[in-house]
Amino acid sequence: MEHKISFDPSFSLLTVTLDQGESIRAESGAMVSHDTSIDMETNATGGFLKSITRSLGGESFFQNTFHARAPGEVQFASVLPGDIVHRELDDETLYVQSSSYIAGDPSLDIDSDFGGAKSFLGGEGLILLKAEGSGPLFISSYGAIQAVDLSERDDFVIDTGHIVAFEDSLDFTVKRVGGLKSTLTSGEGLVCHFTGEGTVWLQSRSQGAFLAWLIPKIPQRPS
Numbered sequence: 001m002e003h004k005i006s007f008d009p010s011f012s013l014l015t016v017t018l019d020q021g022e023s024i025r026a027e028s029g030a031m032v033s034h035d036t037s038i039d040m041e042t043n044a045t046g047g048f049l050k051s052i053t054r055s056l057g058g059e060s061f062f063q064n065t066f067h068a069r070a071p072g073e074v075q076f077a078s079v080l081p082g083d084i085v086h087r088e089l090d091d092e093t094l095y096v097q098s099s100s101y102i103a104g105d106p107s108l109d110i111d112s113d114f115g116g117a118k119s120f121l122g123g124e125g126l127i128l129l130k131a132e133g134s135g136p137l138f139i140s141s142y143g144a145i146q147a148v149d150l151s152e153r154d155d156f157v158i159d160t161g162h163i164v165a166f167e168d169s170l171d172f173t174v175k176r177v178g179g180l181k182s183t184l185t186s187g188e189g190l191v192c193h194f195t196g197e198g199t200v201w202l203q204s205r206s207q208g209a210f211l212a213w214l215i216p217k218i219p220q221r222p223s
Helices: 048-056 117-121 180-185 207-217
Strands: 002-006 013-018 023-027 031-034 038-043 063-068 072-076 084-097 101-104 109-113 128-140 145-149 155-159 163-167 171-176 190-195 199-203
Touching (some): 013 023, 013 101, 031 038, 031 063, 038 072, 084 145, 155 199
Antiparallel strands (some): 013 072, 023 101, 038 063, 084 128, 145 199, 163 199
16 A cells, blocks of 8 residues: 655645555545545444444544555545645554544554543543554644654643644643633633653644634624
8 A cells, every 4th residue: 555645734635556455444525536446335333332432532423445456546635624644553552633533544443532531621622533553544634734752852732622643652631721811811722731752743723713713703694
């Protein structure tokens, strides 16, 4: 399996080249195009109950698996304008923010991992998917993606709306920005305080912040 990411970081398009017999699994609605040598199969991955937990995590109940009867290409893109990055998992775990998972090797286990109350308290969609196993994983964002290596610093604070993914070697706690007054008046909400050694990926734009700006500007129908 080979891949190419074009038009990044603003309008990224992922092209995956499959050899005969190879497959890739993708989030429902992510497919842009594919060659006629590629067959698509739709199913509730991981069984009924696991699919329900994935839908609670903000992902689709169903996923599509693309099988190559002969060599061919399949293309994917995310709903929002932004970046796509590739991460090759080697018997490891990566936590991915809901809606950032776009595609990966069919052998990867993609499951919702609510992480206790702290994931729900994160707000702005900080409900996590747990990707584990070995194989290629592709994650998308709203805006550009920046990888931050925490081994170069003691800790790091990220607004919950800007988190894309992080390695399971990192610990995090969710808290308010300063006191209650700062939370209400600073324009910032909840943040994640990361500690440990590993990499966290952040996005340069926040879907929640954009919606907070946009919704008040939409004309309302008279009641």
